[in-house]
Amino acid sequence: MSLLDRRAVLIAGGAAAAAALTGCGDSKDNAGGTTSPSQTPTTSAPTTTAPSTTAAPSSTAVPSSTAPSTPNTSAPTLTSTPPNWNSFSRSLTGKLYMPSTSGYAAAHQLFNPRWDSVRPTAVVKAANPADVQKAINFARTNKLVLVPKSGGHSYVGASTISNGMQVDVGAIRGMSYSNGVLTVGAGARLYDVHAFLDRYGRSLPTGTCPTVGVAGLTLGGGMGIHTRTYGLTCDRVVSMGVITADGKSHNVSATVEPDLFAALRGSGGGNLGVVTSFRFATIPATKLGFFRLTWPESQAAAVVRGWQKFAQTAPTTSWGNLHIDANSNGTLSIHVLGVSTTGNANAAAAQLESFVGAKASARSITVKSHMEAVKYLGGGTTSPRQGFLAGSDVLKGAMDAATITALIGAVKAAARAKTPASAILDPLGGQAAKQPAGGASWPWRSALGVVQWYSSAQGTNAKTFIANGHRAVRAASAGAYVNYLEAGRVTSSYYGGSSAKLQAAKKKYDPTNFFHAPYTLA
Template sequence: MSQLDRRTLLKAGGAVAAVALTSCSDTKTASAAAPNWNSFSRSLKGRLFMPSTSGYPAAHQLFNPRWDSVQPAAVVKAANATDVQKAINFARANKLVLVPKGGGHSYVGASTISKGMMVDLGAIRGMSYANGVLTVGAGARLYDVHAFLDKYGRSLPTGTCPTVGVAGLALGGGMGIHTRAFGPTCDRIVSMGVITADGVARNVSTSVGPDLFWALRGSGGGNLGVVTSFRFATIPATKIGFFRLTWPESKASAVVSGWQKFAQSAPITSWGNLHIDARSNGTLSIHVLGISTTGNAAAAAAQLESFVGSKASTRSITVKTHMEAVRYLGGGTTSPRTGLLAGSDVLRGPMNAATITAVLGAVKTAARAKTPASAIIDPLGGQAAKQPTGGASWPWRTALGVIQWYSGMAAHPSSAQVRVAQTFITNGHRAVRTYSAGGYVNYVETGRSVSTYYGTSLTRLRAVKKKYDPANFFRTPYTLV
């Protein structure tokens, strides 16, 4: 897979819950009776994996091999929503920290937990379609969702990585090539099945549990309950025009400035994300991968070039069917486990010349140090700027875009490798600090305040958290308190 495709697919990011990697056990309960795992296992339709169980090593793996060393006390491979309900009740009764796993792509390994319980939703992936609405289990992966909908000539605005889970993506927002034309993935949710901390199965929508429905659309997973199913309003699966434009490093500042104008002024049918990549020879690679939902990618590319003030040094224009686009953007039908470290900043508006220079400098410094590094900026605006029916807690309606700081690394990196990657991300944050409104919760990172991911939605989110999880059952450094 090319560096371009890997960067593109990973921007979906998207993970389920933003949760802790360490146990939150209470030492005062150490003398309590041990959990009756045998009885619990017999009650499940799915399977229970423990460290002594054959298949446990694979059962607790995430997308990023870096988290392989984290050892949950148990992994529940849930077969249905009732298994999830039983797992929550069992964990609560035995004072175990519980985390859900959808696609397992969380940047901080959020869907695993040392000495706690992982609930894997991967088997809950059934799908049906009727009258423009997709009903889907929370364990479904993006490629499977697109392939299923393609049979009906329909699609969803999503990210791109084929193995990202639909739940994590949608609950945290969900950005992709259709964001400007149709809004983020969370805006397409019609209703959700969710098991809350009290073990109650609920179906929430604009008319039933509207406060929880609002909160779940954009707050990330694992804060307020475990979502087990979705109903989505779909979009047409049309042909898409693609363009890819590359400029020399000498034009980098002009490209960033021009891209910002494009993000503000282009019609909502146009979208393009900007890649600033560190090369191993110490130089920068600058390109924009873009689309037009009308199929006229040439016009979109020409508009971007006019804003940049120069023609691209290389350019390609193609038209792809829905599934051709899905496979192109995701690099295929699946994706291998990949080591990475990443973070984000939400850009409140166009950066000035000094800030653009600082962003380029952060990537350039990484290039000179031979650190794999990319700054990838996805545009917002268009339909993403409008609140959907019933509202959503996703807080970045007025932002220009989201910049992702990404560094690929070995499957099991050394502390030194992690340190240099973190230095790049820290330098990126520093470069845009005066323009950053916060972070994107699907790109959650360690050492960052929870409040920076929720903006003006934070106060109301905390009120909903207190209502549906008053005992703070879903409690980790990354959950709402």
């Protein structure tokens, strides 16, 4: 399986139809920091001795809540005495892992093996929200940095930390369904969520990687094939259970602590608290029509122009992401994987071809059931751990000819250097352009789409490709997607016009900056 997006790896028609749908090598929704759009972001990830200050949770990681406006006065008093790990361990329903504990090596692993050398002081495998509360109180009392983990797909390894505590909510994954609403624990993985909902003929708009955690995806926004028809994953949230920095439990919604509710919908994980559960308004699990269109490299610029017009004018029932992939022989592969939520992809494929101004050199049209589509897009029911480097740019509008040429040139340079690399363009618009009831902090409602820069390599050539990609589209970039975190980006580039409100929420709910890391709100 070819991992072309930290969020989504697609296998289409037996070929790598790459994916920026939702992450595997990505996490189609991550959490994190940023570099301002005017900068040339550094794509190198944090050193394997992660900052002692901590890293923010992954796009698939859990956190994204906040601390109460008034710190809990009954909270434990800070002390300089050594942590009483034995007492803490006995208080948990789940399990505490430390470097001397059997199973520690596997307990702290993330999706990307490049973070295996980062060694937390302790890993808490929480069995329930009470364990999360105890972990937060213990970390606060003992002045430990705490980072949450759900799926662990963060591009920058934000859900692990050297010399700190990792709280893994993966075991909090129970699900129930009633009257169109899914209640789910923050540790649930996307494949399991879709399989559960399929029993009721329902679904959710999500990314595609089967092992991404629902929490990280949702808290950062959540793009996928249903984005234009039903909006982002975070737009479907009805309420959330969250533990704030003072260890208090909250159930937030559009009517209960609405400022925190809106902030959590799109701000990314690890900024305001640890979310332990969600209630989602589901969507129908209908058959989907798929198309895959391929053009020769000579048509690359025409395909980008056509895709942009498709993203701007196609019906909200149509979606298609564009893949420009570097081949090892120095050439480029150009294709669009598209979906029609009406179940008939012929019209959508024909419209895209008309915008391109050239018939595809190869095409396939298929119809798939809900679970057939889930497995097709995710490359199966699970995904192996894989290393990668990735980044993103949010396109504020259609790129001009010079920018398109530069974008294609960045991938072409990678191909000549024999660097496995892809530029994956996901469309926005449609329902995603509308603010959901109750509000959300996801800032890119008016954007055309998101470019994901992805390489399964991890060395200098991969970093060069991503840096070249950022430079290529700088004139058209509004910022970056928080679920595609990169080292070296200033945080404000992920939050755009939502920055001021998020800073206010941070000050109100986490006044002591308990949840702090290189990729979190200050």
